[in-house]
Amino acid sequence: MVEVNRSKRTRNTIIYHVLVIGIGIFMIYPILWLGGSSLKPDGEIWTRMSAIFPLKPTLQHYVDGWKGFGNISFAVFYKNTAIISVVTTLALVFSSAFIAYGFARLHFPMKKFWFACMLATLMLPLQIQLIPQYIMFSKLHWVNSFKPIIIPSFFGRAFFIFMIVQFIRGVPRSLDEAAEIDGCNRFKTFFTIIMPLCTPAMITAAIFAFYWSWGEFLMPLIYLNKPKLYTISLALRSFSDPSGQTDWGAIYAMSFLSLLPVFVIFIALQKYLIEGISTEGLKG
Amino acid sequence: MKIKKHSTRESIDGYLFILPWLIGFLGLNLIPMVATLYLGFTDFDMLSSPEFTGLANFIRMFTDDVRYWASVKATLYFAFVSVPVRLVFALFVAMMLHNNRRGTHFYRALYYAPSVVGSSVAVAVMWREIFGPNGLFNAILAKVHLPADTVWLGDPRFAIWTLILLVVWQFGSPMLIFLAGLKQIPTDLYESSSIDGAGPVRQFFKITLPMLTPIFLFNLVMQMITGFTAFTQSFIVTNGKGTPLDTTNFYALYLYSRAFESFQMGYGSAMAIVLLIAVALFTGLIFKSSPMWVHYESE
Structure with a gap:
């Protein structure tokens, strides 16, 4: 009887893994296909359309694609995107943690009201503020600069503030109190005690902030009209x-290349991403 | 313990900490929002100052703009199909990956991978090539001897489905939230129901699903808003045109083309106002209906 159960369990385990891997391959097939196609020589792109592995792999498409267009190479686009993403990510994470400490730990008049306003902005469609923002930034002569994309990140972002607030609420208050007894003011308490303890939440926030700014499309589309300012998107x-042109190989190559930084960070830090999301506070 | 009164020092510190957010909220959210509410009632092209026109924008929008209605139809269709399918799929995968078997972590990463590049231009470009007339999808159809001459992106019946498929494929973020929710369900609930003789199917409907409803509510609201404001995918796949016959001309896409291509800022603002009302209405409806289907633990 025990033997029968064990063999049945083994069979179920095998079925499970085959099923999960099968669906999983189906899920990532388009991305593998894109990567594979970017390495296929021109002829193979059409004759072996659905294959993932090229017969005669070549990096020619990367060389061709990297040249970019209008005498501007992809090096420029990568540089622009990197500046925007790195500054935005750092600014968002630090400002959000700073703000989150205020909401999580301090008592002040109208706190509940402001906190509710912040949560409400999570649900505001971006379009409701897009046009006046554009008018404002163009009056400031910020169009065709990175400022309209970078500067707003210094004011925090509701999603990250909320995430870090939830995290700080889990940090024992006795730590703050001990620091205060030692004579720390609240700013010192935040920078020396709370912020270091928030590292996991801040890393999770940083990953999301980087993904979003790396792939951001609408803001650059509106604010950057000169090709030398273009982001990768x-x-x-x-x-x-x-x-325009139809050098498919080069398009595949540059598309795939733009995904690589995201995947590298994902593989390196996925532990934080997948474990880092807490649903505390979503419950009623 | 006595009720803590706000100390002055603490209040000042509190406001100093939230000051960056407060400035951003006023300058980037609230004031622009109020400005949109005003601009919606004007004619404004950025060159001359806004001219008050009353309800003219709204009247034109509702009675005299076929493309507007096409965009409403496309957006509602897209949101109402893609959001439920995406959530059900996300829940299915979360159930499948919620266990302590070997390799689960690897599988979660594998299934989440397409979503990390979710709304990127590169993936949308790839999608356009996959569903192009000589693209991957038709190549695969030809391989299995099915008719392979459909112009997926050029046929009004199919174009929107390619976009629905694209967003369903990126079910990763609701899946992660479902997974986190599954982790919070106390295991003794399952143990005691097993003793009562309940099988996995019964347990799913009697325990898992009710316990997940608060998470479902959160996911539904967030995904609905994402669905209503979908932009990049359609912009890239259809080259900013919403073709064919405006069947993929999503609301956000049409708003963009009115405001930032034709510089009809007043009309664009009016569209944004209607969008805000629609989002508020649907979120309100979802929340209003939630006591009927959301299960809260009584504590």
């Missing part, structure tokens, strides 16, 4: 314009 869009 804008460059890929122009590069792959169906009415």
